[in-house]
Amino acid sequence: MGLFSSTKNHMPVEGKTVLITGASEGMGLSASIQLSQKGANIILVSRNVGRLEEALLKVKSAAKSPSTQKFTYISADVSEPDYAGAVIAEAIAWNGGSAPDIVWCVAGLSTPLLWVEDDNALAAARRNMDVNYFGAAEMSRAILREWLSPENKPDPSNKAEPKHVIFTASVLALFAVVGYAPYTPSKWALRGLADTLAMELSLYPDHPVKVHVVYPATITSPGFERENKTKPEITVELEKEEPPETPDTVAQRSIEGLERGEYYVTISFLGRLMRCGIMGGSPRNNWFFDTVLGWFIPVVYYFVLRSMNAQIVRFARRNGHPSGYKKTS
Numbered sequence: 001m002g003l004f005s006s007t008k009n010h011m012p013v014e015g016k017t018v019l020i021t022g023a024s025e026g027m028g029l030s031a032s033i034q035l036s037q038k039g040a041n042i043i044l045v046s047r048n049v050g051r052l053e054e055a056l057l058k059v060k061s062a063a064k065s066p067s068t069q070k071f072t073y074i075s076a077d078v079s080e081p082d083y084a085g086a087v088i089a090e091a092i093a094w095n096g097g098s099a100p101d102i103v104w105c106v107a108g109l110s111t112p113l114l115w116v117e118d119d120n121a122l123a124a125a126r127r128n129m130d131v132n133y134f135g136a137a138e139m140s141r142a143i144l145r146e147w148l149s150p151e152n153k154p155d156p157s158n159k160a161e162p163k164h165v166i167f168t169a170s171v172l173a174l175f176a177v178v179g180y181a182p183y184t185p186s187k188w189a190l191r192g193l194a195d196t197l198a199m200e201l202s203l204y205p206d207h208p209v210k211v212h213v214v215y216p217a218t219i220t221s222p223g224f225e226r227e228n229k230t231k232p233e234i235t236v237e238l239e240k241e242e243p244p245e246t247p248d249t250v251a252q253r254s255i256e257g258l259e260r261g262e263y264y265v266t267i268s269f270l271g272r273l274m275r276c277g278i279m280g281g282s283p284r285n286n287w288f289f290d291t292v293l294g295w296f297i298p299v300v301y302y303f304v305l306r307s308m309n310a311q312i313v314r315f316a317r318r319n320g321h322p323s324g325y326k327k328t329s
C-alpha cells in the first residue's frame with residue numbers, strides 16, 4: 001500500500017491452512033486447486049456433500065506435497081444465521097487446534113431481474129443479501145474473533161505472516177448495471193464492511209491481519225449458467241462490454257493480486273479503471289497511480305454512461321413497456 005510496488009509475495013500459502021467458502025464449484029474450486037498447487041492445506045466449505053466430495057478429490061490431486069498437505073470439507077449453508085462459529089470450531093479441531101491462516105469467502109449467488117416488473121424482486125434481494133453479504137460478514141466475524149483474541153497473540157519472535165480475510169464482490173460493486181438490483185447492493189455492502197474492518201484492524205497492532213476484496217467481472221461458472229436463466233435481455237447486451245473469463249483465470253489473477261498485497265483486487269483492465277473510479281475514502285493499492293488514474297475516470301464515465309443510457313433507450317423503444325417483456329422467471 002506504499003507509493004511504489006514491491007515484488008515481495010504478501011500472501012505465501014505453503015504450509016498454511018486456507019478455508020474457502022463456495023469451494024465446490026466455479027471460482028472457489030479453481031482457487032482451492034491453485035492454492036493446493038502452491039502447498040496450502042485446504043478446508044472446502046459449501047452445502048452439497050456430493051459436490052464437495054468430488055471437489056476434494058480434485059483439490060487433493062493438485063497438491064504440491066501430497067505427503068504433508070491435508071484437505072477436508074465442511075458442509076454448511078452460509079445463509080444460516082450463526083453458521084460460522086461452528087464451522088470455525090470444526091476447522092480448528094481438524095487443524096490440530098490452530099485456526100486457519102487465511103479465510104476466503106467466495107460463496108455467492110445472483111438472481112438478475114427487473115426490479116419494478118418482477119414479482120420475485122424483494123425475495124431475491126433478501127436471499128442475495130443473506131448469502132452474499134451475511135454469509136461473508138458472519139464468517140469474517142467468527143474468524144476475526146478467533147485471530148484477534150488476546151490469548152491468540154502471535155509470538156513476535158516468530159515473525160508471523162499476517163492472517164488474511166478475503167471477500168469476493170464483483171465489478172458490479174464498482175459500477176452498477178440494470179438487471180442486477182437484487183445482487184449489486186449485497187456486493188456494495190461487502191465493500192462497506194471491508195473498509196470498516198480495514199480501519200478496525202488497526203486497533204490490534206500485535207495481531208497482524210489483512211482484509212481484501214476481490215472484484216471479478218463475468219465468470220463462466222456453473223453459477224453464471226444459472227443466473228442466465230432469469231437474466232433480462234438488456235443486461236445480457238450491456239455486460240458484453242466486459243469479456244467473460246474462466247474460473248481458473250479469475251482465481252489465478254485474484255491470487256496474483258493478493259500476492260502483490262493489494263487491498264481491492266481487480267481482474268481486468270476495465271475492472272482496474274472502475275476501481276480507481278470509486279476510491280473515495282477507501283485504502284489504495286498504490287497511492288500515486290490509483291489517485292492519478294482516478295482523476296480521469298469521471299471523464300471516461302461521461303462517455304460510458306451517455307452511450308449505455310442511449311443503448312437502453314434504443315432497447316426500450318424497440319421493445320415497448322417492460323411489463324410486456326417475455327417472462328424470464
Ligand SMILES: NC(=O)C1=CN([C@@H]2O[C@H](COP(=O)(O)OP(=O)(O)OC[C@H]3O[C@@H](n4cnc5c(N)ncnc54)[C@H](OP(=O)(O)O)[C@@H]3O)[C@@H](O)[C@H]2O)C=CC1
Pocket residue numbers: 021022023024025026027028045046047048049051076077078079106107108109110131132168169170171215216217218219220221222223224247
Ligand atoms: N459468475 C459470475 O459472473 C460472477 C460471480 N461473482 C461472485 O464470485 C463468487 C463465485 O462465483 P461463481 O464462480 O459463479 O460461483 P458458482 O455459483 O459457480 O458456485 C457457487 C459456490 O458457492 C456455494 N454456495 C452457494 N450458495 C451457498 C450457501 N448458501 N452456503 C454455502 N455455500 C454456497 C456452491 O455450492 P453449494 O451450492 O453446494 O452450496 C458453490 O460451491 C460469488 O461470490 C459470485 O457472486 C462475481 C462476479 C461475476
Ligand SMILES: CCCCCCCCCCCCCCCC(=O)[C@@H](N)CO
Pocket residue numbers: 109110111170171172175177183216217218219224227238239240241242270273274277297300301304
Ligand atoms: C471506466 C470504466 C468503464 C466501465 C464500462 C462498463 C462495462 C459494463 C460491464 C459490466 C459487467 C458486469 C459483469 C457482471 C458480473 C457479475 O457479477 C454477475 N455475472 C454475477 O451475477
